[in-house]
Amino acid sequence: NGTGAAVVEAPLAPVNLQQVDANDLDKIRELGRGQFGSVWMAKWLGVEVAVKELLGQNTPRARAEMYGEAEMLAALRHPCVIAIYGLVVNQEAPASVIEYVRGGSLKGGLQRLKQHGYAARRVRAAIALQAARGMEYLHSRRVVHFDLKCDNLLCDLRDLHRPVVKIGDLGLSKKKATTFVSGNMRGTLPWMAPELFPNASHLEDDQSEDRVTEKVDIFSFGMCMWEIWTLGDQPYPGLPLHEVFAGIMNGSLRPSRPPDCQDDWMEIMMPCWADEPASRPSFTEIAEALDRLVTVYE
Numbered sequence: 001n002g003t004g005a006a007v008v009e010a011p012l013a014p015v016n017l018q019q020v021d022a023n024d025l026d027k028i029r030e031l032g033r034g035q036f037g038s039v040w041m042a043k044w045l046g047v048e049v050a051v052k053e054l055l056g057q058n059t060p061r062a063r064a065e066m067y068g069e070a071e072m073l074a075a076l077r078h079p080c081v082i083a084i085y086g087l088v089v090n091q092e093a094p095a096s097v098i099e100y101v102r103g104g105s106l107k108g109g110l111q112r113l114k115q116h117g118y119a120a121r122r123v124r125a126a127i128a129l130q131a132a133r134g135m136e137y138l139h140s141r142r143v144v145h146f147d148l149k150c151d152n153l154l155c156d157l158r159d160l161h162r163p164v165v166k167i168g169d170l171g172l173s174k175k176k177a178t179t180f181v182s183g184n185m186r187g188t189l190p191w192m193a194p195e196l197f198p199n200a201s202h203l204e205d206d207q208s209e210d211r212v213t214e215k216v217d218i219f220s221f222g223m224c225m226w227e228i229w230t231l232g233d234q235p236y237p238g239l240p241l242h243e244v245f246a247g248i249m250n251g252s253l254r255p256s257r258p259p260d261c262q263d264d265w266m267e268i269m270m271p272c273w274a275d276e277p278a279s280r281p282s283f284t285e286i287a288e289a290l291d292r293l294v295t296v297y298e
């Protein structure tokens with residue numbers, strides 16, 4: 001760094017979190033396995049929790065990311081955002097201990113509803129409303145999610161009169177959009193706003209980073225609303241990824257109107273996909289519109 005001083009690695013363990021003793025965790029059943037590790041349903045001194053373990057890619061960088069996500073979650077508290085209880089700070093098997101949400105991912109929950117032929121509009125509006133409330137809270141705390149999709153939402157749909165949805169994975173989230181580094185792709189392709197793509201011709205100027213704001217989450221939320229209405233369909237089935245990429249970027253590709261989709265749902269969903277980020281609504285506006293839908297559908 002030019003000063004001759006040793007570069008000291010930043011402390012990796014967050015300060016404000018309860019440290020959980022791995023011996024107090026009783027792993028019951030694996031819920032999922034991803035690129036970086038696995039998620040377990042476990043009992044922590046007898047209480048149901050979810051445990052996210054880092055496995056395989058357990059590098060200092062992966063650990064720092066896990067602890068970063070944990071610290072961010074620890075500073076947040078909202079009924080529609082997953083709660084974190086603590087961390088197992090252990091070089092070999094670091095893990096975060098979070099709230100267990102019984103239905104698992106909303107994507108799976110929606111698909112189960114579809115199998116059972118269940119599709120009440122009010123339920124779908126109530127599900128979307130909770131996701132919007134969780135996101136409204138994140139944005140109020142200046143957290144941008146960057147990877148909002150139904151796969152990353154958690155649900156409990158046992159009582160469809162009172163569905164529960166929580167923002168469940170903040171792995172890619174950042175405080176304030178300005179921390180975005182261009183060229184560092186964030187998100188999942190069909191859910192990504194056009195301004196997130198590198199080399200977009202209209203973005204090749206110094207303003208490209210300014211264009212990446214919290215409005216990227218609004219674009220993704222429109223995709224979530226489409227997933228919720230279709231009860232877990234995959235957007236653009238069969239379309240090659242490079243065509244999805246090009247289509248989103250030049251504005252020619254947006255999900256088509258699901259058969260049976262009502263105007264009032266379209267009127268909330270479509271503005272989320274505006275090319276111009278500033279033209280997209282806020283989560284407060286979306287939540288208020290969805291709140292009215294829940295009432296109308298009742």
Ligand code: ADE
Nearest residue numbers: 031039050099100101104
């Ligand atoms: N899958 C991933 N995280 C989960 C959680 N917190 N609860 C239930 N299933 C999950």
